[in-house]
Amino acid sequence: MHVVNHIRxxxxxxxxxxxxxxxxxxxxxxxxxxxxASLRTGIGYLAAVGVMQVRHGVGTFVADGPPEFAxxxxxxxxxxxxxxxxxxxxxxxxxxxxxxxxxxxxxxxxHHARLSEEVAEMFAAIGNPTDYLIHDVLFHRIISQASxxxxxxxxxxxxTSALYxxxxxxxxxxxxxxxxxEMHREIYRAIRARKSFEARELMNQHLRxxxxxxxxxxxxxxxxxxxxxxxxxxxxxxxxxxxxx
Numbered sequence: 001m002h003v004v005n006h007i008r009x010x011x012x013x014x015x016x017x018x019x020x021x022x023x024x025x026x027x028x029x030x031x032x033x034x035x036x037a038s039l040r041t042g043i044g045y046l047a048a049v050g051v052m053q054v055r056h057g058v059g060t061f062v063a064d065g066p067p068e069f070a071x072x073x074x075x076x077x078x079x080x081x082x083x084x085x086x087x088x089x090x091x092x093x094x095x096x097x098x099x100x101x102x103x104x105x106x107x108x109x110x111h112h113a114r115l116s117e118e119v120a121e122m123f124a125a126i127g128n129p130t131d132y133l134i135h136d137v138l139f140h141r142i143i144s145q146a147s148x149x150x151x152x153x154x155x156x157x158x159x160t161s162a163l164y165x166x167x168x169x170x171x172x173x174x175x176x177x178x179x180x181x182e183m184h185r186e187i188y189r190a191i192r193a194r195k196s197f198e199a200r201e202l203m204n205q206h207l208r209x210x211x212x213x214x215x216x217x218x219x220x221x222x223x224x225x226x227x228x229x230x231x232x233x234x235x236x237x238x239x240x241x242x243x244x245x
Contacts, residue, residue, distance in 0.1 A: 003042025006032060007051070011062065018064035022052075041130075048137040048164050056117065088163065089211040093204055095156050096140070099147045100187060100203040101196040107146035114142050115188045122181040130168070132177050137164050139184055143191070143203075183209075 010016040022028060022043075029039040043060055046052040053063045103111065118139040125131040140160055144153040183206045190199040 003039055016062050018062050020062045021059045044134045048134045093207055097200040097204045099144050101200040103143045103146035104191045104194050104196040104199040106148035111146035112192045119185045119188050126177045129172050
């Protein structure tokens, strides 16, 4: 949060503007007097919520992509009216299935390369749910950008950010992320092959599985009690579907 607050201040006072590149990792960590690992965690959070964009081999930049449409308002209205999980999934089904289809039709080689990179990062982060969630978020963000419709991308950004803020509080209880990574890989392959119908169907299948899993996961913030390496009867492990919860 030290990193997050520091960068927020730099943006608010105009020191950093959209598209600006932040200092190299070693230099930035030294100036903040924190470890490079802590810096990467902070940058990862900012990337997941859409403030920063990490370009591997190039550097980290202040995002200049589609804005969020009243994220704070969405969160406030959710608290006021008690948005239900199924309502959020319904909104995602309407948006993301079509975004995946548009991405298959309109995405370019750069989008394909970035999706491939995020899939590889998801497999590499299977043992680290917090890192996995960040790459899950970025994967879905790239799809919305590849759709070629900035209005839909901005709407999806608002929903994704609201979901991430909630999901990051419980993602550490997730188990067996390999299934989720494999599903994302199938979505990526359909988009790369420009199979719009298949991309839409795979995305919708991913969301349906995640919604079903969320309905049976623990309602408390404690890890499921285990007996002989298995969850105790009556308690269920968190779904492996990352952001989709």
